[in-house]
Amino acid sequence: MSGSDNARDLELLRQIASNDRKAIALLYQRHHLRLYRYLLRFVKSEAVAEELVNETFIDVWRAAGKFEGRSQVSSWIISIGRNKAISLLRKKSDAELDDDYATSLEDDSDTPEVTTLKQDKAVLMRICINKLSDEHREAIDLVYYQEKAIKEIAVILSVPENTVKTRVFHARKKLSELLSKSGIDRGWP
Incomplete structure (x- = not known):
């Protein structure tokens, strides 16, 4: 802005x-x-x-x-x-927020059949982004979708700027790994 x-x-x-x-x-x-x-x-x-x-x-x-x-x-x-x-x-109830419970749930959207059906790169990218931790997904969202600067993100999240930089670095690294595993290269389309 x-x-x-x-x-x-x-x-x-x-x-x-x-x-x-x-x-x-x-x-x-x-x-x-x-x-x-x-x-x-x-x-x-x-x-x-x-x-x-x-x-x-x-x-x-x-x-x-x-x-x-x-x-x-x-x-x-x-x-x-x-x-x-x-x-x-x-x-919300503890069961809905419990990380162990959430990770024990099977993710049907990640089956090879579903991935094959969803050739659209944007859909596959969203699936990969959703696999990130909440902190990393939020960092990606604020940087790329909300187009916020590191300083602004620090204000929004009430954390130091260096914490934001670290989250963005690790989020990008993890997202890159997830995209590679899904067969998505960095180029478009």
């Missing part, structure tokens, strides 16, 4: 803090789709992602005057949505 986009978002936040309903509608229009896509990959439910987007923009409405400008507005919005998603996921 360019500096002029962030300046526009800052002006919209100032207007929202003054209870300008048109400004929240414009900010929503500028960011809801990107936030929805991010949250959908995070929670894997369209209905839940939509609800989280709505809740996020309600919080933006309430907290617009408290924005401190330590990050881009878009990163602040994603952080709010991410925190809401994490809160929601923590409320």
Whole structure:
């Protein structure tokens, strides 16, 4: 996102803090789709992602005057949505969140028959990305799909920049291995 986009978002936040309903509608229009896509990959439910987007923009409405400008507005919005998603996921039962239980489940989508049927490289890449750990998948998502810089990702995740760099490095390495195993080279198509 360019500096002029962030300046526009800052002006919209100032207007929202003054209870300008048109400004929240414009900010929503500028960011809801990107936030929805991010949250959908995070929670894997369209209905839940939509609800989280709505809740996020309600919080933006309430907290617009408290924005401190330590990050881009878009990163602040994603952080709010991410925190809401994490809160929601923590409320789920232990069995749904238990890593040992999750890894014991058989992944039917990775059979040779399914892989053969899914020749589309984008589909195969998504399958490989979904095999990454949550931290690595989130790093890939923020870098490549949300187009965030390392500094912005550090703000969103509330971790040091070096932690983000390490996660991105290991995520790329693991993704490269998974893509190679799936028969996908680095070229396109």
